[in-house]
Amino acid sequence: MLSPRWRKVVRDLWGNKLRTLLVVLSIAVGIFAVGMISGSRETTMTALNAGWNATNPADVTIYTDLFDEELLWTVRHMPGVGEADGRRAFSVRFQNRAQLGAAGNAEFAGSGWTPGNGAISP
Numbered sequence: 001m002l003s004p005r006w007r008k009v010v011r012d013l014w015g016n017k018l019r020t021l022l023v024v025l026s027i028a029v030g031i032f033a034v035g036m037i038s039g040s041r042e043t044t045m046t047a048l049n050a051g052w053n054a055t056n057p058a059d060v061t062i063y064t065d066l067f068d069e070e071l072l073w074t075v076r077h078m079p080g081v082g083e084a085d086g087r088r089a090f091s092v093r094f095q096n097r098a099q100l101g102a103a104g105n106a107e108f109a110g111s112g113w114t115p116g117n118g119a120i121s122p
Contacts, residue, residue, distance in 0.1 A: 056082075056083075067086065069086075072084060072086045
């Protein structure tokens, strides 16, 4: 035997079949929408990360004073530098293919590289 509370709930649900059906469908559509949004977010983030990594992004950007082609040539021929480009904004952007740790800074010693300020001295 059902308590009076549950009898009223069942009677209200059964007495308003259309409203009950609409509520159930609304909840189902809401759950479906949340699932679709979270699934499409995951797919989009994966595609964005893959696209970004495919562009070969730079690891370091160095800003310098006015420079000449000799400095650009020197940066291009540093060990571990894949690409270097001089910009009109007087910055040199390059990607270092080697992963430099704390000991990795030693290979730039004597080459004008100052790890503290990120600039190449002329």
